[in-house]
Amino acid sequence: MFSLKFPIPIENTLTPPPKTNNNNNNNNNNNNYNKFSGCSYYCSVYANDKLRGGIIRSPPTSNVALHNNEASVVGGWPETTEAKEEPFPEELRAELMPKHVAVIMDGNRRWAKTRGLFPWAGHQAGVEALKEVVRLCCSWGIKVLTVFAFSSENWIRPKVEVDFLMSLFEKTINSEIDDFNREGIRISVIGDATKLPSSLLRMIKYAEESTKENSRLQLIVAVSYSGKYDVVQACKSVAKKVKDGILDLEEINEGIIEQELETNCTEFPNPDLLIRTSGELRVSNFLLWQLAYAELYFNGALWPDFGKDEFVEALISFQQRKRRFGGR
Amino acid sequence: MDLKYPARKLSRSVLTMGNVGLQLLWYFLHILLSIWHSILAIRCFIESCFITCGVLEKYKSLNIAKLRYLAIVIESEDAHQTSKVVKLLQWLDSIGVKNVCLYDMNGVLKKSKEAIFGKLKNAKPIEEVNEAVTLHVPEHMTLEFVSYADGKEAMVKAANFIFVENLKRQNFGGEIDGQVISEPLLNEALKVVGCKGPEPDLLLVYGPVRSHLGFPAWRIRYTEIVHMGSLNFLRYGSLIKAIYNFTKVHQNYGT
Numbered sequence: 379m380f381s382l383k384f385p386i387p388i389e390n391t392l393t394p395p396p397k398t399n400n401n402n403n404n405n406n407n408n409n410n411y412n413k414f415s416g417c418s419y420y421c422s423v424y425a426n427d428k429l430r431g432g433i434i435r436s437p438p439t440s441n442v443a444l445h446n447n448e449a450s451v452v453g454g455w456p457e458t459t460e461a462k463e464e465p466f467p468e469e470l471r472a473e474l475m476p477k478h479v480a481v482i483m484d485g486n487r488r489w490a491k492t493r494g495l496f497p498w499a500g501h502q503a504g505v506e507a508l509k510e511v512v513r514l515c516c517s518w519g520i521k522v523l524t525v526f527a528f529s530s531e532n533w534i535r536p537k538v539e540v541d542f543l544m545s546l547f548e549k550t551i552n553s554e555i556d557d558f559n560r561e562g563i564r565i566s567v568i569g570d571a572t573k574l575p576s577s578l579l580r581m582i583k584y585a586e587e588s589t590k591e592n593s594r595l596q597l598i599v600a601v602s603y604s605g606k607y608d609v610v611q612a613c614k615s616v617a618k619k620v621k622d623g624i625l626d627l628e629e630i631n632e633g634i635i636e637q638e639l640e641t642n643c644t645e646f647p648n649p650d651l652l653i654r655t656s657g658e659l660r661v662s663n664f665l666l667w668q669l670a671y672a673e674l675y676f677n678g679a680l681w682p683d684f685g686k687d688e689f690v691e692a693l694i695s696f697q698q699r700k701r702r703f704g705g706r
Numbered sequence: 707m708d709l710k711y712p713a714r715k716l717s718r719s720v721l722t723m724g725n726v727g728l729q730l731l732w733y734f735l736h737i738l739l740s741i742w743h744s745i746l747a748i749r750c751f752i753e754s755c756f757i758t759c760g761v762l763e764k765y766k767s768l769n770i771a772k773l774r775y776l777a778i779v780i781e782s783e784d785a786h787q788t789s790k791v792v793k794l795l796q797w798l799d800s801i802g803v804k805n806v807c808l809y810d811m812n813g814v815l816k817k818s819k820e821a822i823f824g825k826l827k828n829a830k831p832i833e834e835v836n837e838a839v840t841l842h843v844p845e846h847m848t849l850e851f852v853s854y855a856d857g858k859e860a861m862v863k864a865a866n867f868i869f870v871e872n873l874k875r876q877n878f879g880g881e882i883d884g885q886v887i888s889e890p891l892l893n894e895a896l897k898v899v900g901c902k903g904p905e906p907d908l909l910l911v912y913g914p915v916r917s918h919l920g921f922p923a924w925r926i927r928y929t930e931i932v933h934m935g936s937l938n939f940l941r942y943g944s945l946i947k948a949i950y951n952f953t954k955v956h957q958n959y960g961t
Contacts, residue, residue, distance in 0.1 A: 531960025606889050606927065613865045613887045620869060627873075630866055632858045659930045662960070666923035667858065674916050674931060699915050 464517035476650035485656030485680030503682035530604035562594030568640035569603035605666030612638035754943025777906035781913030784937035785814035813853035864895035
């Protein structure tokens with residue numbers, strides 16, 4: 379509540395900002411990644427974007443193209459440079475950081491609509507916001523980040539949008555694998571894979587395989603996921619084990635079902651903190667079983683606008699709560 | 707060399723003064739923000755008072771039809787305050803919210819059931835009411851009491867029930883077909899094991915933590931969740947505001 383969200387660090391404020399290690403010579407003002415701790419640079423980037431009425435991560439409007447329902451980027455995007463470690467915020471305590479953060483990334487389409495853009499521009503901007511949150515999680519010692527990318531209920535959306543999203547997932551995973559390996563990020567995908575395009579399935583399998591040894595951060599992407607489906611498939615797995623003689627009926631308890639949930643791919647299956655953006659106050663069939671004791675943090679910002687400040691606010695809120703897990 | 711030393715000393719002094727100045731500015735801005743947050747808290751309190759007194763027009767008439775089933779989560783420590791729970795239920799009855807589910811993790815409210823029904827003349831337990839209570843507007847209140855045992859534990863019982871029923875149906879070899887398990891089947895199994903309440907439209911959480919504390923997960927797919935703070939700070943105005951805000955919500959359900 380009392381965190382100060384001003385971009386004015388009080389250390390080394392009068393030292394000049396370090397020179398950018400940017401291989402891309404495109405030094406336009408749209409290079410919005412806040413990589414520098416220097417006060418003046420941060421303020422100028424932040425202030426310039428605010429004065430233009432944009433946001434830190436707004437993409438150039440003319441650069442998102444839709445060709446045959448596939449996502450493509452047509453020049454002008456700020457190149458992703460090597461991610462730098464984000465200093466640990468002073469408002470937070472390292473020993474109280476959540477191990478597992480879950481995020482419902484809501485608001486992409488509304489973000490695009492308020493700017494007169496097509497929905498896919500919102501989804502593309504949402505990807506950038508996700509990259510930023512992943513970078514922050516890596517820097518601040520969060521072990522697992524689960525994001526709700528596509529719900530089983532989303533299949534009823536217009537085919538154009540669904541095809542775009544599938545294409546976007548595929549291209550994003552493909553383009554980020556090297557970064558994941560460099561940063562020690564392991565990617566896992568959960569959800570009902572039967573409905574996914576085969577090319578996306580192959581990409582997912584490749585990404586999971588090539589990053590499985592990474593241990594700094596586990597990024598779990600829920601695609602075609604439903605909390606109820608997760609419980610149902612866990613029950614089916616348990617039934618199969620009983621059928622195969624691995625389990626007795628009498629042995630079935632909560633723990634047995636939890637082991638079969640899709641979040642069994644991680645050491646910390648239950649989120650400590652759930653963040654939902656865009657102001658909606660519900661979990662929308664996400665990780666129903668796993669969220670029993672999660673701190674629920676609902677933020678009014680639309681997902682593409684969710685950045686470091688908002689994330690810090692969520693973490694502060696989490697650290698201030700007295701979580702008793704039902705005990706005294 | 708001699709000229710460099712005073713210059714360095716000067717720049718160090720300037721740096722130190724600058725840093726001190728910025729620190730002071732930091733604390734000043736921090737104080738300003740704290741004052742701002744305090745003003746917001748006072749504003750919320752005053753608004754709640756105005757709502758209670760009926761000063762604010764828009765809260766006078768609520769479209770309760772949209773709120774078919776309300777769930778209330780209370781922290782077990784606070785759940786011992788039966789009088790506050792009864793007060794809350796009386797407010798809800800006066801507003802027109804008739805179908806309420808009360809949850810606390812340790813089952814304290816279940817143990818206080820008799821005391822609560824004793825103080826509410828117009829209330830019946832859900833077990834005595836026909837199914838699909840949400841399909842009509844009853845004249846009496848319907849109360850459901852739920853605890854942790856009705857959440858994950860109930861899900862395990864429901865799954866076991868399906869396994870056992872499946873086993874009975876198989877004539878040879880006692881094989882279990884796991885593929886028959888589906889959402890509708892689990893819904894039915896949950897009713898059989900005694901968890902017949904519907905999915906609440908709105909869930910109000912009274913407690914220090916912004917968590918639903920293990921409320922039956924199967925039932926909160928699209929439930930709006932509002933944190934109300936501690937039961938010690940129960941306010942009629944806050945309740946009205948939460949319900950009013952819910953009536954204004956639009957859900958896409960994934961579309």
